[in-house]
Amino acid sequence: MFELGKTVVSEALFESHFVCDLQACKGACCVDGNAGAPVSEEERGILERIYTKVRPFLRKEGREAIEAQGPYVKGEDGDWETPLIDGNECAYVVFSGDKALCGIEAAYREGAVDWKKPLSCHLYPVRIREYTALTAVNYHQWHICDPACSLGEELKVPIYKFVREALIRKFGQAWYDELELVAARHLNQ
Structure with a gap:
């Protein structure tokens, strides 16, 4: 987990891949x-x-x-x-x-x-959980999305990039820009 402002972000958003595959699911x-x-x-x-x-x-x-x-x-x-x-x-x-x-x-x-749709839908497979002092940003893994994981892996699209627009909608551009820096540091370790 990584702290980013008042959020805690799962490293799975950087390490796992995902691109919706509507043809399959x-x-x-x-x-x-x-x-x-x-x-x-x-x-x-x-x-x-x-x-x-x-x-x-x-x-x-x-x-x-x-x-x-x-x-x-x-x-x-x-x-x-x-x-x-x-x-x-x-x-x-x-x-x-x-x-x-x-x-x-x-x-x-x-x-x-x-208004496009509920944020929870726009963010999927990311789930947000609000706590008193912070917000958790996690990857929700569900077997019905196995084709999306396979396509994401094939295309090399990490989850945080797939849900970029929704993360910006929730947290803002500055937060997302910082998330990209954290992801780059994490992935280059």
């Missing part, structure tokens, strides 16, 4: 699992604000789940997350053929909203 991270995507308190307000603009981009099942449960729900662990459709895929999931995609991101790409 079909967007399984949005479909598998037993919980929705984590959302922050700020993001709860955003989901409420943008829902009417995102609604036309969603499937009927997703709209029904959101309208019954709300644009976010409290999960079993007490944290806020996106609602699920019948305990399965995220309510914001849309499909293109056999691939799961994000309906919020589709609305963003079409210019309907100015």
Whole structure:
């Protein structure tokens, strides 16, 4: 682990490789699992604000789940997350053929909203955990992402570079620039 300001960063972000391989996994991270995507308190307000603009981009099942449960729900662990459709895929999931995609991101790409998607989705496979005095930045390894690990290894893209835009979104450009220096020092040891 490396300290960077008020964050503690796992060296796995430098040492492991990752590039989403949607052709192989079909967007399984949005479909598998037993919980929705984590959302922050700020993001709860955003989901409420943008829902009417995102609604036309969603499937009927997703709209029904959101309208019954709300644009976010409290999960079993007490944290806020996106609602699920019948305990399965995220309510914001849309499909293109056999691939799961994000309906919020589709609305963003079409210019309907100015918010890409929940930060937890944008950061994946990185997970952020807020503590009183610091923030932990860790790699969440999940077998459904094995194809992404293989592709990342083949292309030699470390995790921190794959999620660059999302890390900057969360921590800012100066923090990311410092992260790159820490990564370079670590990898050259």
